[in-house]
Amino acid sequence: MNARMDTQDACDLRFGQVGIANVxxxxxxxxxxxxxxxxxxxTAPQLFSRAAVVLDLSHLLELPDDGTVDALLEAVRSAGMLPVGLAYxxxxxxxxxxxxxxxLIAKFRAAYEPADGGSIAPPAPPAEPVRRAEAVRSEPAPPAAAPLGAQSIDGAVRSGQQxxxxxxxxxxxxxxxxxxEVIADGSIHIxxxxxxRAMAGAQGDEKARIYISDFRAELVAIAGHYRVFEQIxxxxxxxxxxCWLEGEKLLIAKL
Structure with a gap:
């Protein structure tokens, strides 16, 4: 008698939102x-010990050599964090x-390009050629997309959920x-x-805000600037x- 063949897949592969810090x-x-x-x-071992992090070299004007990057990765590991990729x-x-x-982790590209347009930043797209006015045909502008309404969650967000x-x-x-964890590209109201943890302005919006009725947070962050429980x-x-940003400082005040 032939042995029964196991046709069950060896694994499932899915993509989802994960909390990865940027160094x-x-x-x-x-x-x-x-x-x-x-x-x-x-300062915050429960938050940062063995935390998955992405190494971001885009602020440097010149890309380090392989040996130097390897030393930086080892420094991250020695500190107790786990480097899982490089920023795009x-x-x-x-x-x-x-x-x-x-x-490469593309999620971190836009928020951390060098402000001075250094060599690591992606090149700007070429400018459109100038055309004579009589050769340009006016086209009606496409209608602006309607802004998305706030996403609302009724009920508790349990431990381990995002x-x-x-x-x-x-x-x-x-x-x-x-x-x-609760994360938003805009503001967060709790x-x-x-x-x-609450992280607003996830794609770099420094005007985002966080409003909380009962504040006992492990971490709050806006546009990558954060404060942890021990700093509150x-x-x-x-x-x-x-919670709001003033420059690069995250401020918290009573309502």
């Missing part, structure tokens, strides 16, 4: 990087990622538990207790608060 390198100094990341891990950049960055055996509102605000009518004044705990 943007401002200067090439592996020892200083390790020291800085170790300090962050000590140029074709040279793609070749570097291939040599390092790491994937909610992401793409291209819109997020409204939570309930508790965000410890270990849960009519309940925030005990987990005790007199704000349990209060109704708002």
């Amino acid at each position: 943007r390198i401002r200067r090439v100094d592996a020892a200083a990087l390790c020291d800085e990341l170790e300090r962050r891990v000590r 950049g140029t074709s040279e960055m793609e070749a570097l990622a291939l040599r390092m055996g790491l994937p 909610v992401y509102a793409r291209d819109r605000d997020l409204v939570i009518n309930g508790v965000v538990a410890n270990g849960a 009519y309940g207790s925030l005990r987990g 004044p005790k007199d704000l705990e349990g209060q109704s608060v708002r």
Whole structure:
């Protein structure tokens, strides 16, 4: 008798939203990087210890050589974090990622391009040629897309869950538990207790805000600027608060 063949798939492969931190390198100094990341891990070990991170080299004017990048990756590991990829950049960055055996993570490209247009930033598209006025035919402008309404969640966001509102605000009518994440490209309104993490302006919108009825957060962040529980004044705990950015500083105040 022939043995029964097992036709069940060996695995499922799916894509979803995951919480990955970005380590943007401002200067090439592996020892200083390790020291800085170790300090962050000590400040909030539950958040940063063994956290998955992407190494972002786009702020540097010149791409480091392979040995230097390997030293930076080892500094991240030594600090207690786990580098899982490189932030998307140029074709040279793609070749570097291939040599390092790491994937490129395109999610972080737009928010961290060098402000001075350095060599790592993608080149600007070529300008359209100037045409004589009589050769241009006026075409009606396409209608503007209607803005998306806020995504609303009624009920608790449980530990281990993540909610992401793409291209819109997020409204939570309930508790965000410890270990849960709520993320929005726009602002976040939580009519309940925030005990987990809230990240607004996920695609770099520095005008985004976070409003919370009962503030007990593990972390709040706007456009990549964050504050963790240990950095939050005790007199704000349990209060109704708002969070916003002034420059690169994330501020929190009672409502």
